[in-house]
Amino acid sequence: MMSDTKEFKATLIRYLKARVPFISVRSAERSRVLDIFRDVASGLNNAPIYVHTLSQGTKELLTNRSVNEDRSVVGAVDFASQQIAQRQNLSFILTEVADIEDDTPFARQVQDAVMLAAENGGVLIVVTTKPVWGQLQRLGMSLTLSSPTEDEMLEIIHEQVGAYRSQFCIEWDATDERQAAAILAGISRIEAENIIATLLANGGIKKADLLELMHAKDRIFADISGIERVQVRGTELNVGGLGGLKSWLDRERPLLTADLRERGIRPPRGVLLVGVPGCGKSLSAKAIALNWNLPLYRLDLSTIHGQYLGQSEGRLKEALSTADHVAPCVLWIDEIEKGLAGATQGSNDGGTSTRLVGQFLYWLQEARSRVFVVATANDVSKLPPELLRRGRFDELFFVDLPTPEERKEIINIYAMRGLKRELPNALMHELVEVSEGFAGSDIESAVREVVKEAYLHGDEAVNDDLFRRSFQNVVPLSKTSPEQIENIRAWGRDRAVPASGQPIGGICAQSRPRRTVLA
Template sequence: MALSSQPKEVAEDVQRQAQLRRVDKDIEHLMRARYPLIYILSSEEKRVEKSIADVLHAREREKNYKTKIYTWSVTEGMRLGKEPQGDSKDPLKALRFVVEAKADERAVFILRDLHAYLKNPEVVRLLRDIGRKLKEELKTVFLISPLLAIPPELDKEVAVVEYPLPELLEIDAIFDRVSRNTGAKIPSGQEREHVVEAALGLTADEAEGVFAKSLVQTGGSFDIDVILSEKERIVRKSGVLEFFRTQEKMDNIGGLDVLKGWLRKRQSAFSEEARQFGLPRPKGILMIGIPGGGKSLTAKAVGAAWRLPLLRLFGSFITWLQEKTSPVFVIATANNVDELPPEMMRKGRFDEIFFVDLPTLPERKEIVAIHIKRRGRDPEQFNLDLISEKSEGMTGAEIEQAIVSALFDEYDRNGKTGVLTSEGVLHSLQETVPLSRTMKEKIAALRNWCKTRARPASSSWQGDGGPEAGRKIEIDVGGKSA
C-alpha cells in the first residue's frame, strides 16, 4: 500500500485496521477462552487500552451485548469510565473490588503497574483467588506493565502477551494526524516514506513526539535529520544499541567504484515504485577486507547518503541460548564450523543438525522458477532449463541475487518499462563468482566434516549437484582387497 496523504476518515480507518493485528486477535482469543489473568507487556498504556476496547466493541457489535471496562491505578483508584468506584487506590482494595463484582456482569478490569506490588503475598494470593473465580464468569483482568515481573506463584496462572511497537501503517496514520492537527505541509512520494520509516521502532507517543519536534524546530516542516536526531536520543536509553551520527559522503571514499556503483543502484529500491516493479528492499552487504580499507567509512557514508539511522547492536547470542527458558524454537545457521564454540555443538543443544549442500540441477530449476515468480513474472516465459544449467555450482541465494541483479540492471536502463528476460538473467549469472569457486577448499572440508556429523537436508540426485553415480569396483592394494 502506498503511503500517501489521506483524508481524516480514511486515515482513521487505516489506523483502526492497522491495529487489528495478530496481537489483537490473540487478546480476543484469550478472553473468549476465559483466561482470567492476562499480563500485557508494554509501556504504551493508552494504545493497549484502546486495543482492548476495540476488541470488546467489535464483539459487542457482533453479539449485541455490553461489557463494562474498569481501569485502576494507584493514583486514581478503580474507575468505570471517569466515575470513581469508592475508596480503591490501595491495590488490595482494588483486587477485592474485582472479587466482589457481580457474577453475571460482563466486565474487564485493566490494572496499571500492578507489578510494583507483586512482592506482597496478599496481592499474589488475591490474584490467584481471582484466577480461580473468573474462569467461571464473563470477566477478564488485564495487568499492563512495561516490566515482566511475575512471581513463581502466578507463573501458571497468567497468560503473557508482548505488545509490539507500531507498524508502518500505524506510524503513517500518526503522521497524518499530526499533519492535520498542525496544518503542516505534507511531503509526498519517497520523501514521505523516508519520514515515516525514520520513526519505525518508536512507540506511538514517541513517534508523535518526534514529528511534533521536527515541526517546531524547523518552523513547520518534517525534517528527517531532526527526526533521526531525536530518535538517537531515545535509542541511547535502551543500552542495547549504539547510534552513530555521521556526515560522511560517498565522495569521501577513494576507489571502491564497483561497491559504490552497486550501492547507487540499491538506493532507489526503497521507493514504492521500485517495490511495485518487483524489487525487494535491499537487506545488506558483508564487507570483508584488511583493517583500514574503508569498510567502516563506507557504512557511515551509506547511512548519511540514504538518510537511515546507523546502529550497532550489542549482545551475545550464545549467552541468550544458554539461559533462555521460554518456549522458543531456534533455527541457527553457520558457514564455518571451525569457529563454532564447542558448547554450541554438544548433544541436546539442538534436536538435529542438517547439512545444506549446493542445489542439484532439478533444485536449481525450482529455485529459478520460485524467484522469477516472486518478482511478478511468469516462469514459463523464461528458459528455465538453460538458466538452471548455467547456474551450476551456485547457491540458492546466489541464483536469487543474480535474478535481482538483472532486475536492477533492467530498471536502471529502462525504468518501469523495463522487461526482465532470460538473457538478462544469464548475463547476471555470468558476472556472478560463486562461493563454490572462491571457497572450493573450505566447502570440500565442510562436506567432509558433515559426512559423519550431520544429516543431509536434501535427497541425493545423480547429477551435477549430488553424489556422482559411478561403477562400483574392487581394487587390490598391497595384495589385499579394498
C-alpha cells in the same frame, strides 16, 4: 505476536466474548491499549470493564467513575476478587503490576483471582512489558501490541499534518509522508505525535525535515543498551576506490525506505565485507551511514557472551530488537567471525556460539525492519558456512589490496586532508609504484608521517624525499605474510564479488569461477 492494531483488536474482542479468565497484554503503550479497550467496550453487552492505575485507583473504563479508592495493586486485586465473586461478566484491567514474572506471593494472589474469574465469567487483564509467570499465563491467553505499523504511522502523520495544511506551509507530499512513516516506524504513537508537533512548532514542515525525523528518533533510543551509537564525522570520512561496492550501494539505497510490499520483496538487508585487513572494510560501514544519511550503530558480538546459560542469547535478542526499533539505520558488526567463531571450531561453550549463529541468521533472513547490516570479516576461515548462503546478506563483497588507480585516489585523499594540496604528477606516479602491495591503512600511515613533519616543522619541510622515505619505511602485510594474503584471495575468488569492480588479485575475470551458492 500481534502488531497490527486491527488484528489485535479483533483478537481481543474474541477473548473478551469468550470470557477467557486471564489476558496478558504485552505493550509499552498503556494509553494506546486503554484506547483500544474503550473502543471494544461499547460492543460488549452487560460486561463492564474497570481499570486500575496507581494514581487514581480503580475506575469504570467508559464513564471514569471511581469504584475503589485503594490505589495499591494488591488492594485492586482484592477488590476485583470481591466483585467477581458477587457479579457475573466483570473485567478488570491492571496497568501497573510488578513481581508477576516469577512465583511470588503477588503472582499467587493474581492466580487465585483468575481461578475465581474462571468460575464466574470474569476476566482479569494485565498490561505489562515483561513476561508473566508460566503457571499464571497457562490459565489464559497472551496478546502483544507492538509499535504502530507503517500504515498506522501514515494515518498518524495524516492526522497530525493534515489539520495544519491550511495554516502552515507543508512541503510534504504523499511520497514524503510515506517515507516519514517508514522512518518513524518502531516508536510509539505519542512519541511520533511529539516529533511531528516539534516540526510544526517551527511554523511549517519542509522536505529537509525528513532528516530531522531520523535525528529525533535516534535521540529517543540514545540510551538503550545492546548496541552502541557511533558518531560519524563527515569531514574525516572518504573511501578511496571500491567502485563496484559503491555502484551497488547507489542502486540499493532507494529501496531501503521504499514501500516494497506490493512487489513481495523485503528492503535491502545488508552486505558482508571480507578481505585483506586494512583495506577499508570498517571505513565503508561509516561511509554508507554518512552517504545514506542514516544513524550508525555498532553491535560488538564479543560483549554479547555471558557466563550463564541463555544469557548470551538474551543479550543478542535485546540488541537485535533495539536495532529493529531504531530503524532505518545501518548496523555495523565488525569482525563478525570473532563473535561467531565457536560455531565452526567445536568450542567448549556448550553450543552457545551455534545458537547465536542460528538466532542471528533467523533475524537476518526473517526480520522486515529497515536495518541495513554491514558485517566485516578478516579471518574468513572462521566464518560459519551458513552465513554465506544466499538469502542471508544481499551480497558478499571481497575487499582486495587497492589497484594502482585506487592507490592514487587514496594517496590524494590523505594528502588533501592533511596538507591541503595535491601532489605533483611525477611524485604521485612514483608513490603509486612504491606502494604496490600496500593496504589502505599502510598508505594512510605513510602519509600521516609526512603530515606530522609538516605540523612540527612547517609545510616547507615537506618535499619529495620525505614522501619517498615515509613510503619506503612501511612494510605491508603483503610482504610479511604473502601466503596469508593469497589464501584470503583464493577464498574470495570462489565466493565473493570484487568490491573494486576489478578481478581479485589481478586474476583474469573470465577465469574466476562464479560465486558459490551454498545450500
